[in-house]
Amino acid sequence: xxxxxxxxxxxxNPGGPPHHRQTPYTVEDSLRDMDEAGIARSANCPAxxxxxxxxxxxxxxxxxxxxxxxxxxxxxxxxxxxxxxADFLDQxxxxxxxxxxxxxxxxxxxxxxxxxxxxNDLGQPVALMVPKPLLPELGILARxxxxxxxxxxxxxxxPFEKLPDAASHLDALISLAEHSNIAVxxxxxxxxxxxxxxxxxxxxxxxRVFDAYxxxxxxxxxxxxxxxxxLRECVDMFTEHLPWLKGDDLEGVxxxxxxxxxxxxx
Numbered sequence: 001x002x003x004x005x006x007x008x009x010x011x012x013n014p015g016g017p018p019h020h021r022q023t024p025y026t027v028e029d030s031l032r033d034m035d036e037a038g039i040a041r042s043a044n045c046p047a048x049x050x051x052x053x054x055x056x057x058x059x060x061x062x063x064x065x066x067x068x069x070x071x072x073x074x075x076x077x078x079x080x081x082x083x084x085x086a087d088f089l090d091q092x093x094x095x096x097x098x099x100x101x102x103x104x105x106x107x108x109x110x111x112x113x114x115x116x117x118x119x120n121d122l123g124q125p126v127a128l129m130v131p132k133p134l135l136p137e138l139g140i141l142a143r144x145x146x147x148x149x150x151x152x153x154x155x156x157x158x159p160f161e162k163l164p165d166a167a168s169h170l171d172a173l174i175s176l177a178e179h180s181n182i183a184v185x186x187x188x189x190x191x192x193x194x195x196x197x198x199x200x201x202x203x204x205x206x207x208r209v210f211d212a213y214x215x216x217x218x219x220x221x222x223x224x225x226x227x228x229x230x231l232r233e234c235v236d237m238f239t240e241h242l243p244w245l246k247g248d249d250l251e252g253v254x255x256x257x258x259x260x261x262x263x264x265x266x
Contacts, residue, residue, distance in 0.1 A: 002266070003235060004041045004255035005034070006221030007127075007153065007187040010068075011047035012056050019159040020047075020225045027060045031067065033224070037231035040255065043221070043262065044070050045098045045127070054091075061093020069264050071098035071127050076112060085118040095262045096125030098153070107137040120145040125262050127151035127185070132169040135176060142179035149181055149261050151219075154188045155209060159226055166192035167205050177212040183261055184213055186253070187221030190229060190237065197229055198241035207244055215252030219261070 009020070010030060016022045025047075034042060044060060046053030057070040070093045074080070088094070097119060101107060107130060119126050126148050130138065135156060142150055156173055157166045176182045186206055193199035210218050222234045229237075238245065238254060245253060259266055 001239075001251050002255040002259075003037075003039045003220075004043065004258050004264075005039055005224070006043050006185045006219040006258045007045050007223050008042045008221075009047040009053075009223070009225055010044050010056060010060055011050035011053045013050045013052060015049055016047070016225070017049055024050075025225045027056075027064065027068070031064070033231045034067070037235050039231065039235065041067055041069070041259075041264070043095070043258065043264075044068050046070065046072055048073055048100060058091050058093060065093060069093045069095045069262070071096045071125070071262075073097065073099055076115070079111075079114050082114070082118045082121075085115060086122065089119075089122060089124055095264055096127065096149075098127040098151075100129045100153075101134075102129070102131060107134050107141065116141060116145045116148065120147045123147045125149040125151060127153055129153040130156065132156060132172065135169060135172040138182060139176055139179055142176070142182050146181055149183065150179075151261070152176070152182065152184045154223065155184055155186060155205070157188070157192050159188065159191050159223075161192055162194055163192050163201055163205070170205065170208060174208065174212040177217070183217035183219065183257075184209060185219050185221045185258075186238075187219070188223035188226065190227060190234070197233055198237050200241075203242055203244075206242065210245065210249075210253070215249045216257050217261070218253055219258040220254050221258075 012024050044057050046057040054072050060068045195201050
């Protein structure tokens with residue numbers, strides 16, 4: 001089975017936020033862990049706490065194009081030209097964009113339309129983490145920019161949230177499934193659990209999301225540098241401990257579908 005991690009962070013300079021490891025997670029670290037866990041590829045979201053992480057991502061994808069690709073970021077404090085965005089997306093291994101937008105006005109005020117317009121013109125994917133009250137805004141964006149394959153990171157669950165509160169927004173997330181150009185990463189899901197491995201209390205949440213989005217639009221992933229289990233256990237949580245996820249559905253969720261969504265050629 002082809003296994004692709006829908007979200008990791010690679011970085012080479014010291015530092016990290018409290019919920020991630022504090023030492024760099026390098027290409028060599030990731031390749032070792034991927035090989036041990038049987039993971040063929042990983043979609044790298046360059047660490048936003050390392051200003052040089054995009055360059056590091058390009059180098060990783062250039063050296064290992066069969067293992068890494070990138071959803072890159074850039075600072076959004078000022079409007080850039082369409083040429084800047086297009087050139088950024090034209091770098092080796094760059095499959096699309098990924099932003100963490102935790103300011104409430106970030107989507108609703110239209111100040112980022114210049115990003116979405118270029119991504120839409122180019123047909124490039126965009127992954128987002130947004131405040132839960134802004135989830136309905138993603139539906140508006142999906143209609144306005146239909147050529148973007150949108151992705152909601154981590155089921156829009158923050159790293160410190162625990163069940164049941166972690167799933168309080170699930171109805172809003174599921175309502176977005178009506179838009180055929182919105183998908184979700186089921187990444188970082190162990191962090192919401194109140195139980196020990198294999199985190200059985202997470203299974204009903206995953207099942208509801210799967211029933212709404214299906215195997216074509218729900219992607220397994222880890223955000224591994226904030227996990228408290230091994231990468232192999234992250235894999236086995238889905239492949240061995242979700243009895244309702246089998247066959248073609250399992251293969252889609254574990255890798256085939258994210259490759260298709262991101263236009264990452266197999």
